[in-house]
Amino acid sequence: MSASAQDKIEIRPDHHVGHATLPCTILDFTQSEVKVKLLPSGSVRTYPSSQVVKVHTPQTDQHQQGLKHLQAGQFEKAISSFGEALNVENRAWVRREILALMIKAALSQDDYLKAALRFQMMVENEPNSRHFDLIPLDWTIQETLSPARSAARNWLTSNDEVKQLMGASILLTARDYEAQAEAALRSLATSTNVNVQQLARAQLWRNRLKAGDLSHLELQRWERNLSQIPEHLKAGAYFLLGTGYALLERHGQASACFLWIPLGYDSNPQLSALANLKAADSLVAMGQTANALRLYQETVARYPHSASQQIAQQMIDQLLKSDSFNEKPPTQPN
Known part of the structure; x- marks a missing residue:
């Protein structure tokens, strides 16, 4: 990948038919917006993420290899390739994209611990990540012996709301931790972070389902x-x-x-x-x-x-x- 390789974004303004393809350098890409330096003018513009149809950006060989492995269902190989890609990728927004792919591979393996650790890395850089939907939460109502349970006990007492949410989700069906997990979710349901707040409120529905009335x-x-x-x-x-x-x-x-x-x-x-x-x-x-x-x-x-x-x-x-x-x-x- 050339360091000077060019990005392109396809933009469709709200309520418009058709879209424009803009040569640029992508400076950042978040849940709410994409910030670009347009070429050849060099002017910096920001567009709402809702208007982004597609993003074209150069990828390293390791990144491309990881995508091939992921498509083929070779999840361990994919995670390995994406890990190599992280070591050579300098763009912060692309590093978040790679972490999101690693989370998806871990979720495909049903490895919630690995997914949770990668998710924490991703949201440290962008708290309201556009990949927040990859947060590894438990949505079932039966008790499961999750391999992440040991780590979840530590997350439950963390000052970090995302860690608390993941910990409470895993431990809500664990008899010894159910009350503590429910208390954490009730607290998180008042969070100023809308993602955390709404997911915590929905997680509390699990207790109503368990009660069965x-x-x-x-x-x-x-x-x-x-x-x-x-x-x-x-x-x-x-x-x-x-x-x-x-x-x-x-x-x-x-x-x-x-x-x-x-x-x-x-x-x-x-x-x-x-x-x-x-x-x-x-x-x-x-x-x-x-x-x-x-x-x-x-x-x-x-x-x-x-x-x-x-x-x-x-x-x-x-x-x-x-x-x-x-x-x-x-x-x-x-």
Whole structure:
């Protein structure tokens, strides 16, 4: 990569049709804006990130190699290549992009500890990172023996809100730490950092789901609260909303909520795969086995490295062996 290689950004001004490609040097790229030095004039301009259609920037050989490994599902090799890329990349905004790719590779491996450590590095440089959707939070309601649990105990008492949020999320289902984790989330729910605040509020829904005494009115209130959550951070809230509707056996609404995640908020492949699986489960509960089969097959094909893949394959085998394709009449919409 040449040190003087040229960047380009494609910009589409709000409410305009078509876009312009601008030769430039990208000085910074954050959640809110991109700052560039336009070429050949040298004038510095700032554009809202919402107007950025695409960014073209030179990448090192190591960066390109990491992308190839990631695409091929070779996650350890990808992380290794991205690590080498970090050692030779001087641009702060590109270093954040590489860290985001490393987090995605770790999430694909279901390695929340590695993902969390990289995430902390990324947000140290940009607290409101445009990749905040990669934060490794637990959105399930069952207790899991996460390898990150030991580290989470330290994060829970940190002064850093992001560390607290990740620690509380992991420990909320741990019996010995549940009360402490809930207290931390209630405190974080008043944070001035909107990302932290809204994710903490949504995380607290997990306790309501564990208690199991939800009403349809409460779920409708959660659905209204979705509008307050930044658009790119809605995946976990949709997952919990789907879980709630499934508990109330409102399977049509559950399936719709779960499907928002793989269709629109696909940053965490493990969560997307689980959401796809649960959407299919809801369709089975409604008697729509043909549609469910397609979703199980999609889970296997689209998320071959996920923890949900094996369960989806078992459901495919079970449905194909059964008489379930003599479908029941569709249930009434709920």
